[in-house]
Amino acid sequence: MRELALRYxxxxxxGAVDGRTYPRLRVLEEVHCxxxxxxxxxxxxxxxxxRNMTQIxxxxxxxxxVARRPHPTDRRATLIExxxxxxxxxxxxxxxxxxxxxxxxxxxxxxxxxxxxxxxxQLVETLAKRRTEAR
Numbered sequence: 200m201r202e203l204a205l206r207y208x209x210x211x212x213x214g215a216v217d218g219r220t221y222p223r224l225r226v227l228e229e230v231h232c233x234x235x236x237x238x239x240x241x242x243x244x245x246x247x248x249x250r251n252m253t254q255i256x257x258x259x260x261x262x263x264x265v266a267r268r269p270h271p272t273d274r275r276a277t278l279i280e281x282x283x284x285x286x287x288x289x290x291x292x293x294x295x296x297x298x299x300x301x302x303x304x305x306x307x308x309x310x311x312x313x314x315x316x317x318x319x320x321q322l323v324e325t326l327a328k329r330r331t332e333a334r
Contacts, residue, residue, distance in 0.1 A: 264288060
């Protein structure tokens, strides 16, 4: 599993366009699909550490891809939202990358994809349960 994860991330980063690596694309995807998010939520939903998330957001903001805005109801929170350029990039780059990722799974036979989906679902449930129990 470790080897698979490392090769997958390396493959994703090899296909990076303009420095948009997998973690940066995950942030774009999350905000694009779910709307403006609090940075802490983005970190939790993408599995990116808070420190790395800050660096990613700083970088994306410097490039004019995202903007920080005050949260409308929580003075302590800041929302991360896509700018016009962020929407353009998300619309033109996310779909081809998602299609490219999907193409990997097309190499598997249908019954293999089904088994993989079942096993992955079980592992996700187990990890979520263990995380809850650890708190």
